[in-house]
Amino acid sequence: MWSYFANPHKFLRLSDWLAPTFYAVGALCIAWGLWQGLWVVPKDEYQGGDIMRVMFIHVPAAWLAMASYSALAVASFIWFVWRHELADIAAKSIAPLGAVWTAICLATGAIWGKPTWGTWWQWNDARMMSVLFLLFLFLGYVALRASMDTRQKAARAGAILAMVGAINVPLIKFSVDMVESIHQGASVITADGPKMAAVYLTPLLISGLGHSLFFGGLVMTSMRTEIRERRIARLRAASLEGA
Amino acid sequence: MSGAPLLAAFRQSLGEAWAGGAGALLPLGFLGGTAVLVPLGIGTDAATLKAVGPGIIWVALALASLVTLERIFQADTEDGTLDLWLQAGAPVSALAAAKTLAHWLSAGLPLALFSPVLALMFQAQASPALLVNAGLYALGSLAFFFWGGVGAALSATVRRGGLLISMIALPLYVPTAVFGALAMSGGPGSTGAPLFLAASTLCACAVAPYAMSAALRLAAD
Numbered sequence: 001m002w003s004y005f006a007n008p009h010k011f012l013r014l015s016d017w018l019a020p021t022f023y024a025v026g027a028l029c030i031a032w033g034l035w036q037g038l039w040v041v042p043k044d045e046y047q048g049g050d051i052m053r054v055m056f057i058h059v060p061a062a063w064l065a066m067a068s069y070s071a072l073a074v075a076s077f078i079w080f081v082w083r084h085e086l087a088d089i090a091a092k093s094i095a096p097l098g099a100v101w102t103a104i105c106l107a108t109g110a111i112w113g114k115p116t117w118g119t120w121w122q123w124n125d126a127r128m129m130s131v132l133f134l135l136f137l138f139l140g141y142v143a144l145r146a147s148m149d150t151r152q153k154a155a156r157a158g159a160i161l162a163m164v165g166a167i168n169v170p171l172i173k174f175s176v177d178m179v180e181s182i183h184q185g186a187s188v189i190t191a192d193g194p195k196m197a198a199v200y201l202t203p204l205l206i207s208g209l210g211h212s213l214f215f216g217g218l219v220m221t222s223m224r225t226e227i228r229e230r231r232i233a234r235l236r237a238a239s240l241e242g243a
Numbered sequence: 244m245s246g247a248p249l250l251a252a253f254r255q256s257l258g259e260a261w262a263g264g265a266g267a268l269l270p271l272g273f274l275g276g277t278a279v280l281v282p283l284g285i286g287t288d289a290a291t292l293k294a295v296g297p298g299i300i301w302v303a304l305a306l307a308s309l310v311t312l313e314r315i316f317q318a319d320t321e322d323g324t325l326d327l328w329l330q331a332g333a334p335v336s337a338l339a340a341a342k343t344l345a346h347w348l349s350a351g352l353p354l355a356l357f358s359p360v361l362a363l364m365f366q367a368q369a370s371p372a373l374l375v376n377a378g379l380y381a382l383g384s385l386a387f388f389f390w391g392g393v394g395a396a397l398s399a400t401v402r403r404g405g406l407l408i409s410m411i412a413l414p415l416y417v418p419t420a421v422f423g424a425l426a427m428s429g430g431p432g433s434t435g436a437p438l439f440l441a442a443s444t445l446c447a448c449a450v451a452p453y454a455m456s457a458a459l460r461l462a463a464d
Contacts, residue, residue, distance in 0.1 A: 129417075136414040143410050147401045156461045157397050161411060164393055164454045171418045171443060 006084035008227050015220040022217035029210025033060075036203035044200075054112045059204055060211035061105035065134055068098030068215065072141070073166035076159040086223075088155040089230075091162065092145065093222035097215060099138035105131055133172050137165045151230070248333035249341050255324075256315065256345035270307055270350040271357055277303040278361050289366045296365025297376065297427040300358050304351065304380060305416055308387040309409050311350040315342055315392070316399040316455075320462045325399075329463055339392060339455035340448070347388040355381035376427055379437060383423040386444040389451035390415035396458035418443040 037056030044052045072094045079087035109128065110120040122128060144161055148154035196204070281299050282292060316339075319325040328338055358380045359373040367373060394412035398404030422443055426436035 133414045133417055136410070140407075140410040140414065143407060144397060147398065147404075147407055149400075153400070153461060153464070157458065160393075160454055160457045160461070161397060164415070164450065167446075167450055168415050168418070171446065172414070174418070 006082075006086050008086055008089075011086055012224060012227065015224055019217045019220040019224070022213040022220065026210045026213030026215075026217060029206050030214060031210075033203045033207025033210055037207065041199050041203060051112055051115045054108050055200075056204060056207045058105060058108040058112060060208040061101050061108060062131065063208055064211055064215055065098065065102040065105045065131060067212070068094050068101060069134055069137065069166070069169065072098060072138075073162050076162035076166075079155060080159040080163065085230075086227075088159070089223050089226045090219065091158060092155075092226060093219050095138055095141045095145075095158075097218055097222070099135060099142065101211075101215065102131060102135040102138060106135065130169075130172060134169070137169075141165070151233075248328060248331040249337055252328065252333075252338045253341040253345050256342040257349060259315075259318075270311065271353055273307055273310065274300075274303045274354045274357065274361070277306060278364065282365075293366040296362055296367055298424055299365065300361055300380060301383070301420055301423055304354055304384045305387050305413075305420070307350055307354055308347075308384065308391040309394075309405070309412065311346050312343075312388065312391040312395040313405040313408060314395075315346055316396050316459060316462065317404060320399045325459060325463050329460070334456070335459050336452035336456035339396060339459060340389075340452040343388050343392040343451075343455070347385055351384035351388050352381055355384055379423060379426055379440060382437075382444050383419045383440055386419045386447040387412075387416055389444075389447040393451050393454045393458065396455040396462065399459065399462040415447075419447075 033056050037053050041053075043050050072091050075087045075091040075094065078084060079091060106128070109131070113122070114120050141158055141161055145154040145158045148157055278299060281295070285291060285295070316325070319328075329335065355377050358377045362373050362376065363369060391408060391412045393415070394408035394410075395404070397411060398407040401407055419440065422436050422440040426433055426440055
C-alpha cells in the first residue's frame with residue numbers, strides 16, 4: 001500500500017483534483033460551522049455566555065494540533081523505515097502548518113480563558129502546558145531541519161527528532177496531568193458518547209471536519225511545491241553535470 | 244565485541260570534561276553564579292527564596308546540562324574521532340551513552356551533591372530531607388543529560404548548535420522538571436513522585452542512546 005502512495009507522479013495526479021476539493025469542501029464546512037456557531041446556536045451562560053462561541057475554532061484547532069503531530073510522527077517513521085521520499089515531503093510540509101494550528105489553539109484558548117476563568121494563562125494546567133510543549137516540539141523540528149545543510153540530512157535528523165518527540169508526548173501529557181487542571185474534561189469523545197447537546201455538537205463536528213480538510217489541502221499544496229522544488233534542484237544539478 | 248572502545252570513549256570524555264584546569268569546580272562555579280543571580284533578580288525576601296529555591300536548582304541543572312553538552316559530539320565529528328569509533332565496531336549507542344554518562348559524572352553529579360549548600364542559601368531548613376533532595380537532583384539531572392545528548396548529537400554538525408540543542412531538548416525536560424518539583428513540593432502526590440521521576444529517567448536512559456546513535460551516524464556521513 002505504501003509503495004502505491006509513495007509514487008510522486010501518482011500523488012501529483014491525485015492531489016491535482018483532491019487538494020482543490022478539500023479546499024472547497026473544507027471552506028464550506030468552516031463557513032457553515034462558524035455561521036451556526038457565531039449566530040445561530042444559543043449562547044451557553046454556564047460556559048461564559050457569548051465567549052463560548054470561540055469553541056468552534058478552539059476545539060478544531062486543538063484536534064488538529066494533536067492530529068498533525070501524530071501525522072508528523074507517522075510520516076517520519078515511514079520515511080525512516082522505508083525511505084519513501086514522499087513521506088519526508090509530507091513530514092516537512094506538516095510541521096509548520098501544525099505549528100500554526102497549535103498556536104491558534106493556544107491563542108483562542110487564552111481569549112476564552114480570560115473572561116471565564118479570569119486568566120489568560122495558567123501554569124499548572126495540564127492541557128495548556130501539553131499544547132505549549134507541542135508547539136515547542138514543532139518549532140524545534142522546523143529549526144532543526146532548517147539548520148541542516150543537505151536535504152538528506154534534514155530528513156534524517158527531522159525523523160529522529162519527531163520519533164523521540166512522539167515517545168515523549170505521552171510522558172509529557174502524563175506528567176502534567178498529575179497536577180490538577182482548571183480546564184474542563186473531554187465532552188465530545190468520552191466512553192459514554194458525546195456529553196454535549198446536539199445543537200452545539202453538529203456545528204462543532206462539521207467545523208472540525210472543515211478544518212481537517214482545509215489543513216489536508218494546505219499540506220497537499222505544500223507537498224506539491226516541495227516535489228517540484230526537488231525536481232528543479234535535480235534538473236539543475238543534472239544540467240551542471242552535463243555542461 | 245570488546246569493551247575497549249567503550250572504556251576509551253568514557254575515559255576520553257571524562258578527561259575532556261575534567262580538563263581546563265578546574266575539573267568539577269567549573270560547573271559548580273556555573274551553578275553558584277546562576278543561583279546568585281536569582282536573589283539579586285527577584286529580591287531577597289526569605290519566604291520567596293524558600294519557595295523558589297528547589298525550582299531554581301532544577302533550572303540551574305537543566306542549564307548546566309545544555310552548556311556542558313554543547314560540544315560533546317561536535318569536536319568528535321570535526322577531528323574524525325567519530326569515524327574511528329564507527330570503524331571500531333563498538334555499538335554507537337553504548338559509546339554515546341558512555342560519553343553522556345562521563346559528562347554527567349563531571350558536571351551533573353557534583354552540582355546535585357552541592358545542592359544542599361545552595362538550598363541552605365535559599366533559606367531551606369537544614370534537615371536530612373536536603374540529602375534526599377540531592378539524590379533526586381542527581382536522578383533527574385541524569386535524564387537532562389541524556390535528552391540533552393540527543394539534542395547535541397542531532398546538532399553535532401550545526402554551527403552555533405547550542406541554541407538548537409536548547410530548542411530540541413527543553414520540551415523533553417518537562418516530565419523530569421514536573422516530577423522533580425512535585426517530589427519536593429511536599430503537597431499531595433509528592434510521595435509517589437520520586438518513583439515517577441525514576442521512571443522518566445529510566446525511559447531517557449533507554450531511549451536516548453538509540454536516538455543519539457542514529458543522529459551520530461547521520462553526522463558521520
